[in-house]
Amino acid sequence: MNLRTPLLNLTAVAALLLSSRCFAGQNLPLDAKGSSLTFVGDATLHTFKGEAKEFSGSATIDADAIPPVQKASLRFKTASLTTFNDKRDQNMRNWLKIEVHPDVTFALESVKLIEGDSKQADAQHPARFTVNGTLTLNGVKQPFGGAALGWRDKDRLIVSGDAVVDTSKFGLPQIKQAFLTVGTQVKTSYRFSFILPPGYAATK
Numbered sequence: 001m002n003l004r005t006p007l008l009n010l011t012a013v014a015a016l017l018l019s020s021r022c023f024a025g026q027n028l029p030l031d032a033k034g035s036s037l038t039f040v041g042d043a044t045l046h047t048f049k050g051e052a053k054e055f056s057g058s059a060t061i062d063a064d065a066i067p068p069v070q071k072a073s074l075r076f077k078t079a080s081l082t083t084f085n086d087k088r089d090q091n092m093r094n095w096l097k098i099e100v101h102p103d104v105t106f107a108l109e110s111v112k113l114i115e116g117d118s119k120q121a122d123a124q125h126p127a128r129f130t131v132n133g134t135l136t137l138n139g140v141k142q143p144f145g146g147a148a149l150g151w152r153d154k155d156r157l158i159v160s161g162d163a164v165v166d167t168s169k170f171g172l173p174q175i176k177q178a179f180l181t182v183g184t185q186v187k188t189s190y191r192f193s194f195i196l197p198p199g200y201a202a203t204k
Contacts, residue, residue: 027059031194050081051081058194066113072194095172101137107136108132114147128149130148146162159190160190168184
């Protein structure tokens with residue numbers, strides 16, 4: 001009986017498990033240049049688009065979890081939010097009280113795999129997840145989550161999706177000026193790129 005092949009297979013599995021665990025607890029910094037956050041607001045007779053220009057964050061590897069990233073933190077500078085219109089941007093920054101609340105933050109607290117293989121997913125075949133966490137806006141914390149797509153691209157972990165922020169839940173008054181009324185539902189689209197540690201690709 002040849003025990004060599006089963007022994008080699010067990011050795012390979014053990015090596016894979018050990019290599020995965022050596023990354024446990026390691027932070028994955030956000031690649032801001034490879035990330036984006038855009039939003040669309042509705043106002044009387046028109047819509048307007050916006051973008052976050054300055055943000056940072058990181059995710060954490062949990063070797064025992066599926067998927068292995070369950071926690072992350074994101075921070076967006078309110079002063080860097082723009083709708084590409086100077087007057088509207090100034091009104092928005094006053095509304096957000098950027099001197100009092102300079103940041104919007106999101107703390108990811110759980111991720112559940114819905115469909116796909118989180119280890120083998122790529123841009124053409126992304127895995128599907130539900131994500132949940134806490135969004136802090138205007139100094140108010142609210143549960144926040146939804147559906148997301150995820151995949152690995154070489155040394156990057158990519159997460160993308162859409163979500164709707166109801167600003168009225170965060171203590172922000174609805175904007176009404178003369179004939180202009182701005183809706184409280186802000187539609188956001190995001191793509192976040194996290195930098196995987198050297199050697200992590202070998203565990204795929």
